Amino acid sequence: MGQPSQAREKLLNTAIELMSARSYADVGVQELCEHAAVKKGSFYHFFPSKRDLALAALDRQWEVVQREVLERAFDEQVPPLKRLERCFELFYDHHCGVKAQTGRVLGCPFGNLAGELSTQDEGIRLRVVRIFNGLASYIERALRDAVKAGEVPEMDTSTAAQAVVAYLEGIMLLAKATNEPGLIKQLGQSSIRGLVAGMAAPRTPPERKRRAVGE
Amino acid sequence: MGQPSQAREKLLNTAIELMSARSYADVGVQELCEHAAVKKGSFYHFFPSKRDLALAALDRQWEVVQREVLERAFDEQVPPLKRLERCFELFYDHHCGVKAQTGRVLGCPFGNLAGELSTQDEGIRLRVVRIFNGLASYIERALRDAVKAGEVPEMDTSTAAQAVVAYLEGIMLLAKATNEPGLIKQLGQSSIRGLVAGMAAPRTPPERKRRAVGE
DNA sequence: CCTCTAGTTGACCAGTTGGTCAAGTATATA
DNA sequence: TATATACTTGACCAACTGGTCAACTAGAGG
Structure with a gap:
């Protein structure tokens, strides 16, 4: 698997972008996933919780x-x-x-x-x-x-x-x-x-x- | 009406206590009301929104x-x-x-x-x-x-x-x-x-x- | 070909979010 | 006594919260 999934990376970048611009609490898992174009299930495949992201x-x-x-x-x-x-x-x-x-x-x-x-x-x-x-x-x-x-x-x-x-x-x-x-x-x-x-x-x-x- | 309702005051104090200890987003209207012993309807009688509180x-x-x-x-x-x-x-x-x-x-x-x-x-x-x-x-x-x-x-x-x-x-x-x-x-x-x-x-x-x- | 692993998908959950509303209860004044 | 005002109450709302799960797909190694 040449690219071992970009999902993790996209979530990371999205979190940095959105949370820096607003706040931890104001950015939900759903919004994170939509913005990163990643399904929620995948989110929890890479990160055990929002806090870990x-x-x-x-x-x-x-x-x-x-x-x-x-x-x-x-x-x-x-x-x-x-x-x-x-x-x-x-x-x-x-x-x-x-x-x-x-x-x-x-x-x-x-x-x-x-x-x-x-x-x-x-x-x-x-x-x-x-x-x-x-x-x-x-x-x-x-x-x-x-x-x-x-x-x-x-x-x-x-x-x-x-x-x-x-x-x-x-x-x-x-x-x-x-x-x-x-x-x-x-x-x-x-x-x-x-x-x-x-x-x-x-x-x-x-x-x-x-x-x-x-x- | 000697005390024109203590509800407003109690909400104010509760907001100061809880939001100082945690954060704006983490303290919900519900928790605010329970802690202040004020019903939600009363909350919105005194404050048009959480943000105004x-x-x-x-x-x-x-x-x-x-x-x-x-x-x-x-x-x-x-x-x-x-x-x-x-x-x-x-x-x-x-x-x-x-x-x-x-x-x-x-x-x-x-x-x-x-x-x-x-x-x-x-x-x-x-x-x-x-x-x-x-x-x-x-x-x-x-x-x-x-x-x-x-x-x-x-x-x-x-x-x-x-x-x-x-x-x-x-x-x-x-x-x-x-x-x-x-x-x-x-x-x-x-x-x-x-x-x-x-x-x-x-x-x-x-x-x-x-x-x-x-x- | 089979299996194992990594990753994906979407349905699902109970609990909570901020906020609304119509009906009710006091109290003060006229 | 009637009325207006200030406050209270609880039911209600759609949208969303963080999180779970079983089924599925795809590629790599044996």
């Missing part, structure tokens, strides 16, 4: 983001802080393209799914956390290089990387809410250097108050 | 956040930058309490709804944008005061305020995804000063490239 779509999207955005932006040839700027720039470009086609800023698919499902599906939540960690590790590498190169003061690069991820996700959310891709450029470029510069190690302020309630 | 719940939650968090945090007596720190601290405290009760970090209800529905419901999207703008204006006032007090260099306070809102929302999303309220404290306190310090006015870098695709 979403999980697979998450993995696929992460692969794409790594290949299309992160590997390009975080090229080790580029000066460390410049890498962060390029990352924002590539996301900006991408969102401009999507808006030109669909009229909408769709935000970050990982952040969207995390916001919708983190409290309801532990598997999805953990997958998104792993993706966020993956993103953070690209950023942290750049930050470590920036420290080494003296572009930036000594700091807790791990926490700083998380801060940048948070900032990125927040920008994507605001861009989605305002339907304005320009926010990604505006907020990304104007303050990302400040954010990391301001992370200069205060030696992790020695744990003053209450402790988090524990996992 | 969500809109009303959004307004109510914004009132509460203003009263319980923002008015306290952004007290003009407090030194400007300290206000931002207090804001993060209050959100941290709140999320610790919620996690202690429910076992979950629920994130920001406005951000959650924006992520889920911005592309699907223009009314909800615009309401959330107005709320984000409201939040930004508290922050911007603090930033202007901070500039005046010399706590911080001259800057575009409007853009900087948006950056802080983005950062806040991103932190809430990460805290939700990791189910770890500690992130709010850790990321909030360690880098918020850096973020705003780094916004020092580069005179709005004179519009180098493409223009956003337009509303």
Whole structure:
């Protein structure tokens, strides 16, 4: 069987397309199947449930983001802080393209799914956390290089990387809410250097108050 | 009629409780009614649709956040930058309490709804944008005061305020995804000063490239 | 040729979705 | 006492939800 069925692939792509544009809950199995031109029975031959399709779509999207955005932006040839700027720039470009086609800023698919499902599906939540960690590790590498190169003061690069991820996700959310891709450029470029510069190690302020309630 | 029916109020509170804990789509009208002990017919006497309930719940939650968090945090007596720190601290405290009760970090209800529905419901999207703008204006006032007090260099306070809102929302999303309220404290306190310090006015870098695709 | 496996098909399921409606019950006012 | 208003009630709706299943088809290997 030269092409071991395109159904799985079509479902994956359809899920990415529809769920990114709307939401997990709003896209039903039926619509997924119609759009992918796959019968429902086949759906459940390839995926045990809708949620498993979403999980697979998450993995696929992460692969794409790594290949299309992160590997390009975080090229080790580029000066460390410049890498962060390029990352924002590539996301900006991408969102401009999507808006030109669909009229909408769709935000970050990982952040969207995390916001919708983190409290309801532990598997999805953990997958998104792993993706966020993956993103953070690209950023942290750049930050470590920036420290080494003296572009930036000594700091807790791990926490700083998380801060940048948070900032990125927040920008994507605001861009989605305002339907304005320009926010990604505006907020990304104007303050990302400040954010990391301001992370200069205060030696992790020695744990003053209450402790988090524990996992 | 001393109490002009508690049904509306009960529905509002139930919507806030259930939708904050899960999502808009996952909470049905039926469940809303059962939980509020209100019959479906009454639901539609008070709200023309589920979406209108969500809109009303959004307004109510914004009132509460203003009263319980923002008015306290952004007290003009407090030194400007300290206000931002207090804001993060209050959100941290709140999320610790919620996690202690429910076992979950629920994130920001406005951000959650924006992520889920911005592309699907223009009314909800615009309401959330107005709320984000409201939040930004508290922050911007603090930033202007901070500039005046010399706590911080001259800057575009409007853009900087948006950056802080983005950062806040991103932190809430990460805290939700990791189910770890500690992130709010850790990321909030360690880098918020850096973020705003780094916004020092580069005179709005004179519009180098493409223009956003337009509303 | 037979069989095994991968994939396909469409009928089927119980439960739920958001929403409607006509009839009823209070209560306040005139 | 009559009437208007505010609210309640439960039956009802078509469409859809995620998911199941047994029968079927097609190609590859023995």
